[in-house]
Amino acid sequence: MATEFVVVFGAIAALLLLGAILALWSGLRGAVTNADGDGALARIERKLDLLLDNAGLRYDPLDGLPLSIQALVKQGKTIEAIKLYREAKGVGLKAAKEAIDEIRRLG
Template identity: 50%
Template sequence: MFAVVLDASDFFIIGFIAIIAASSLSVYLKPRDSSRLSRVEAKLDLLLKHAGLTFDPKAGVPAGVMEALERGNKIEAIKLYREATGVGLAEAKVFVEDLPARPKS
């Protein structure tokens, strides 16, 4: 009923879109990176322990951020972190959400 005719430029565009899609998916297909990061963190922990050093991830947190988190006010903590550091909303959100998950050393 309908005849579709594709010329060379159409195939080029389709191929280009397929290449872009495949390359963007490769970001999600790298599980070895997380295992590599875990190994590096374990080695760093061993080096710190061997040197007799302790690492407190909450030591560099601006004043008020931890208090806001302890009160359960994550939005206020993000706002305070942004004001103190000048980072964007996404970066501040990731930082504040990662704080409670960080181990106490």
């Protein structure tokens, strides 16, 4: 009886924790994608760039990316780059497209 109570209590606690995490994630996501989302994101990127500069570090979006994908991005072959990125990283279409778009934007 006591063991069943512990299991049920643990399951309820886990569900409550998961709900809290989802609520927090949703709130944070909304904070970045609100009406001023582009402005907020741009400010975050500027701050990150400043921190990297002060630390003497440089962000290279192509670092660690297979040369074949780098070449496709540089040639403007976005669809082919996305396909190879998906295979190389094991991610879905949306994540691969976002990554390649970010690489194109920063590269």
